[in-house]
Amino acid sequence: MAFKKSLKYILFLVLIVGLGLLQSFSKKRSGSKKINKITVNFQDDKALFLSPDMVNKLLIQNVDSLTNQAKSKLDLHNLECKVIENPYVARASVYLTLTGQLETTVTEREPIARIVSQSGSFYIDSKGVKLPLTENYTPRVILVTGIETPEAVQNITPLLGKIYEDEFLKKELIGVRMKANKELEFQVRSADYKIAFGKINEVDIKFKKLKAFYKKSFTDQIMKDYKNINLKYHNQVVCTK
Template sequence: MKFLNWINLRLALMLALVVFLYSFTSARNSHRKLLKTEVTFVGNQDNFISFKTVNKLLIENKKDVQSIAKSDLNLKRLENLINKNPMVEKAQVFVTIDGVLKAVVKQRVPIARVFDGETTYYIDYEGNKMPLSNLNTARVLLFLGEINTKNKKQLTEVLKFVYDDDFLKKNIVGMELDANNDLQMTNRNFDYQIEFGKMIYVEKKFKNYKAFFQKAVLDSSLYKYKKINLRFNHQVVCTK
């Protein structure tokens, strides 16, 4: 019995020592100063927000990151500050073991540039407005027309379909939505107008267009047409 009590006592002392050392180390670590900041942009696209802008938000405009103690950090607040930037989709902020305050930033993805009267802006992959950037200009198709709550969802699906398709992304450079909610599109290398019609049967219409293009480009007949009509989802009607 005494032997068991001695073992229990030793275990209790060891546990207390571990807790003390952990608490002491954590306390010392929390009062340590940060070493540096590091900003990483994820995704293969141009930066629409600068490292300098994100870094200022990280250190909250303090002069030097090395003057900030870990205990003074509110990582959730820093994430919220970065996420409020209109170019950012999502940010994660954390501190590494060696004292680096790090931000991993995913930028919003523009899929079209809208000209709406006197204003211009991007539509991002989620269908939301995104301002232009002073750093880079996105190479996306140009859109003319009114975007409202009634047509936004359908239009976003069409724009995403074009953006996600390598052929269409290179081929389609402009879209216009008329008062009847009919879409017209322009081609990069040819003068014809693409009459897409209503924003329905999107996949089928684009499939028809791609099949027609691949066939017509072989005999150079694409130069003869003024209009390519995709309104009828079972056929492509061409006008010279």
């Protein structure tokens, strides 16, 4: 009886050791396999500023070639960091498949406005992150002038985000200028009049007033008669001809 128990115990140990050796061998064999393909995917198929070839170049910086390189020698975190260093990239994920394929998924930053200042011109995303201009892509976004400091960019970014997320405002408001008194003035697509927005306050209320005014005025066919629309006054839209 005691012999049978000892035998079972020995067989169990042999099994455990065997599985460990097998796993170690399998891991070593997998690590020695070569990268046979590099695939770049864009989140929601949105490739705006970058292309798969451009991402590939980011991946192989300081590396002669990723293909035919042993999987065990790859530093995936380092590869991700190289991709994320690009100003157009919001997030990146780099991983290996069981078949030896290097997969990269990129989420690009989405521009919501173009800032034109004395120091230069650039796009910003919904977080106020600067995106350089590029010949690869020219987004149709609102043009912003009169913004000269990083603080001013951050202050106006939430307002610009609301415009970008609203189909009507995004289509109609094509330009905004911050005047010396820190008040905003909008340029519109449909006519030559200006919209005096005032300071960056009560943003939702002002846009709600504007949309309600547009709905009524376009119905009455009177928008073409105005030169200025003023949203600065509480519960009022003041127009001048």
